[in-house]
Amino acid sequence: MAVDGFAGWxxxxxxxxxxxxxxxxxxxxxxxxxxxxxxxxxxxxxxxxLAGVERKASGRVVVDGRTWLDPSGTRTLPPWKRDVGWVPQxxxxxxxxxxxxNLGYAGATGSAIDEVARLLEVDRLLERRPRRLSxxxxxxxxxxxxxxxxxxxxxxxxxxxxxxxxxxxRLARLLRSWSDERGIPLVLVSHxxxxxxxxxxxxxxxxDGVLSLxxxxxxxx
Numbered sequence: 001m002a003v004d005g006f007a008g009w010x011x012x013x014x015x016x017x018x019x020x021x022x023x024x025x026x027x028x029x030x031x032x033x034x035x036x037x038x039x040x041x042x043x044x045x046x047x048x049x050l051a052g053v054e055r056k057a058s059g060r061v062v063v064d065g066r067t068w069l070d071p072s073g074t075r076t077l078p079p080w081k082r083d084v085g086w087v088p089q090x091x092x093x094x095x096x097x098x099x100x101x102n103l104g105y106a107g108a109t110g111s112a113i114d115e116v117a118r119l120l121e122v123d124r125l126l127e128r129r130p131r132r133l134s135x136x137x138x139x140x141x142x143x144x145x146x147x148x149x150x151x152x153x154x155x156x157x158x159x160x161x162x163x164x165x166x167x168x169x170r171l172a173r174l175l176r177s178w179s180d181e182r183g184i185p186l187v188l189v190s191h192x193x194x195x196x197x198x199x200x201x202x203x204x205x206x207x208d209g210v211l212s213l214x215x216x217x218x219x220x221x
Contacts, residue, residue, distance in 0.1 A: 013059035034200035052079035085151030
């Protein structure tokens with residue numbers, strides 16, 4: 001994915017997790033990156049670092065020329081100033097709000113909500129509460145809420161894991177087109193090669209606390 005003027009990523013952080021401390025280093029100019037690796041390797045923790053909610057992290061994070069975390073701690077950018085659209089594994093929808101209200105939580109207008117709801121095929125669910133949704137429907141609403149937050153960066157943690165193969169492929173392609181058209185970089189965590197091939201240009205492997213650059217996605221994913 002080409003993002004005009006995107007200055008890339010640089011991450012060099014340490015997280016003192018008792019089971020296995022993480023020392024994560026990566027640097028790339030790619031605007032769409034997949035983080036792959038075994039369960040428990042720390043992939044979701046890396047997304048938490050980028051989102052600014054991993055308080056144990058120390059080191060340096062620079063995204064598109066902006067310093068989000070530095071070793072001194074004096075220039076740490078708080079989460080609400082990072083303009084991140086974050087989709088965690090648990091959809092984390094507000095249970096007392098309808099689908100429409102969840103999608104519009106960041107202030108999106110009615111027409112924008114309708115457009116994204118159609119894109120993610122939840123337009124018939126707008127008046128439902130989260131308890132009346134399936135796992136896959138909740139995931140799609142969570143993705144929609146992130147898109148409607150007008151993000152400068154998307155963080156996607158297994159965003160389509162509860163969907164069947166045909167639907168997840170269709171939505172991954174739509175999400176890639178949406179990001180390309182708006183020039184929004186993304187970081188994807190997924191165990192699914194189809195998702196990573198469609199959504200990411202570059203694969204980084206996280207194993208035994210170490211990040212290493214893997215293969216590029218196959219053309220035409």
